[in-house]
Amino acid sequence: MKIKLDRTICDGFGKCAEHAPAVFSLDEWGYASLERGLSADADLPPELEQPARRALLDCPVHAIIERRPSR
């Protein structure tokens, strides 16, 4: 599973870091980025897929997007 966090959309609700603190880190203003070492270009470690999916489904502004295999 590959996910992208669109930080131009993120509004800092912070739900992602509640569900998947190993995937998402928040800055001191509450805005998220993927944890260092994770990238939208690489598959998540399998054990992080489930929490990442919960974060994806719970993001109020849909800033987390699952990347489909490219054409």
Add this chain to the structure above:
Amino acid sequence: MPALRTGSHPAVRHGLLSAQAGWESRADYERDGGYQPGLSGADLVAAVAASGLRGRGGAAFPVARKLATVAAQAGEKSVLVNGEEGEPASVKDRWLLRARPHLVIDGALRAAQAVGARTVCLYVSDATSAASLDAAIAELGAVPPATWPSAALPAAALPVELRVFRVEPSYVAGEETAAVNAVNGRPAKPSEKPPRPFEEGVRGLPTLVSNVESVANLPAISAGAAGAGQAFLMTLGGAVPRPGLYEVPFGIPLGELTEVLGGLAGPARGYVMGGYFAGLVNSRGHGLPLDYDALKAAGTGLGCGAVTVLGPGDCPVGAAALLLAYYGRENAGQCGSCFNGTAAMAGVAAALAHGEARAADIERLAGWTGFLPGRGACATLDGAVNVAASLLREFPGEVDAHQKRACAVCAATDFLTTDSPFALSPGSITPNVGATL
């Protein structure tokens, strides 16, 4: 503002600065060997790779790899030549577009041929650049399409549709996804990657986005000219008697250039590197070779090639405060870490310049420079971090002193200005090589 000069270092061969005065017409350019047959397709890509040409917009990505990646995509492709030049301390792209539009177009057509694109968008914000391109394209259009733009390029590459796209100038509008967004009818603001333009760009097509100076190097590389791509355009500003646009070979120490290219008004206190993006270096910058990797290893960067010299009348703390205030104003206002982080760093820098910052503030600033890199969809936040981190790293004595009280330079500086610090205008460039160095 003094008139900007242009000039080439004696070691430069097949440079981009023209030897003639004024606007270079198609006839001028062709008389000088332009629009001639040369290496194309995979051969051109291989020659670009051999030249070591890296993107001149600031990111220094290998141009050959970008060409090959777009060329390898299936179906229709597109080219976007980026002449937005959002770095206020840089004038090189606008100079090329204003003075030598056919050189840029020739390079763009070769890039289009190499990647298999039928459309080329020339993306600019400067009205004079746009008018120059329009005039150049009108000259090409007067020739029957069979030979348009000349018989130089393989027929399979033609016809190529050339289009000039004008955008409002801004720091972020020159970022590659912002450029694609603008051309696609959206605001000229960066997007989260991926997709990158080589995957999905103009009209959703795989798109080569390449800087004006990068493509301007392609005709000489295509011609197999010795030394092609081995020099770069350096905008030199700040405390130098002869600010200007100079073409210099890679690897020459900065101090040697500021002496050769105009001398210094006094001992350099430091330098602002890569436009604003690479931040500050102290007087050790004098000995640093102007080379992507050497500067990166030294903790700074060449970026778009613009260098501002800080003289005895400048304060690095004040300069950093002005630069961070600029980032606070000019970021896209999209990513929370960026609009908060730039404002927070600008706030501490301004307090420091006013002699009102305390140790805890400096600790917070240092903390942000460690935590914030990479937390934006584009590199704007990283540029602001570079400024803040380099202030702390390069000028610890000045930072300490300003915690006690503001220096005389800072006390006399208007920090509420919304002018872009150290900005240069290509309008004051004489469009010819005035100085032989």
